[in-house]
Amino acid sequence: MRSILTENTVLSVGIPHKNAEEARLQLLRHDLLLTNLKPIKTKDLVFFPVVDHRQLSKLLHNISFTVQECTFPIKHKMEPIHKVLKKEFPDIQWNDTSLKFDQLGDIVVLKLHPRKISLSVRQRVGELILSYSKKIKTVLNKSDVIEGAERIYPIEHLAGEKRWKSWHQEYGVLIWVDLKRAYFNPRLAEEHHRVAVSGIEGKKILDMFTGVGPFALHCAKHALCEIVAIDINPYAIAALQKSIKKNKLKGNIHPIIADSLSILRMHRSFDRIIINLPDYSINYLSLATKLLKKGGIVTFYQFISKTENPKQLIRKKISSQLTNVNSYKELNIKVGREISPSRIQVNVDLLFTS
Ligand SMILES: C[S@@+](CC[C@H](N)C(=O)[O-])C[C@H]1O[C@@H](n2cnc3c(N)ncnc32)[C@H](O)[C@@H]1O
Known part of the structure; x- marks a missing residue:
């Protein structure tokens, strides 16, 4: 029994905000989350669209949750960024490490090797990533290998707001990151x-x-x-x-x-x-x-x-x-x-x- 009633009215699981990230990862890991639909946030709960609700009690055993039908907004489908980059810059040999990037709060950090990719291309890649999502405000690049006891990367600014600090969230924990200094x-x-x-x-x-x-x-x-x-x-x-x-x-x-x-x-x-x-x-x-x-x-x-x-x-x-x-x-x-x-x-x- 699958949950889909109409294309975007489906069964959903409502989770308290403090447990939402943990539950989202569990649902993702077990292929239960419908990733084409946008979760809905209310004052107390986050509603996730799910494929099936029968395994939920076992999966979310220490988290309180409710199950109900909900109509979710459909996610605007975007082409994965690595495909966009490959299309836009076909001459560059994109390998696995050059395409990897991290998002920390509203900052994206790339790893483009300055000796292999010119500054003008690095900056164009930065602009492209910036235009990819409104949630991204700054694009930085780890421009060299990690240094010293503090293990800090030399970082260059590529696009967007010129800053290195942001609130990053993991499992509901807010972490202040200061990428230039820690x-x-x-x-x-x-x-x-x-x-x-x-x-x-x-x-x-x-x-x-x-x-x-x-x-x-x-x-x-x-x-x-x-x-x-x-x-x-x-x-x-x-x-x-x-x-x-x-x-x-x-x-x-x-x-x-x-x-x-x-x-x-x-x-x-x-x-x-x-x-x-x-x-x-x-x-x-x-x-x-x-x-x-x-x-x-x-x-x-x-x-x-x-x-x-x-x-x-x-x-x-x-x-x-x-x-x-x-x-x-x-x-x-x-x-x-x-x-x-x-x-x-x-x-x-x-x-x-x-
Ligand atoms: C790999 S980072 C780990 C940071 C953190 N545990 C995490 O998971 O994000 C290592 C940290 O050790 C610190 N460090 C290096 N040598 C140290 C020492 N002798 N005593 C205390 N801290 C040191 C660095 O400043 C750096 O912040």
């Missing part, structure tokens, strides 16, 4: 959310390399918990402080400008430690075990070389770092996104039992 990666949204819903109620958490604080903000939005959020970059911590004021948080975040190595004295204090400095996270694993309470969990993100068996490689690296630790258990190893043709990211959760 690192932020929207592709980790699912991980930020996963950690926040992984049983952290009442826990004490350390986010060793917090950046503008996405892990800390997700955790504090979701649960009554204490989070110590450290970053060496004062601009990143300033952005986090702005986000703390903007969001209604259940938990407490304590933002600290410091080198994470200076926290050695907080011996056996934390139930959960997040290490996201993916070039070097694994080097901090041994330090983290000293800061962790018995039964605590370390979640870390590490770049490794591409290999036939990435899980085996990361296990080897972990055991070489933890030679003095008696017992730990692997809770989760996930082979994540590709960073470059030769490197991938792995996401790891380890439970320390002693």
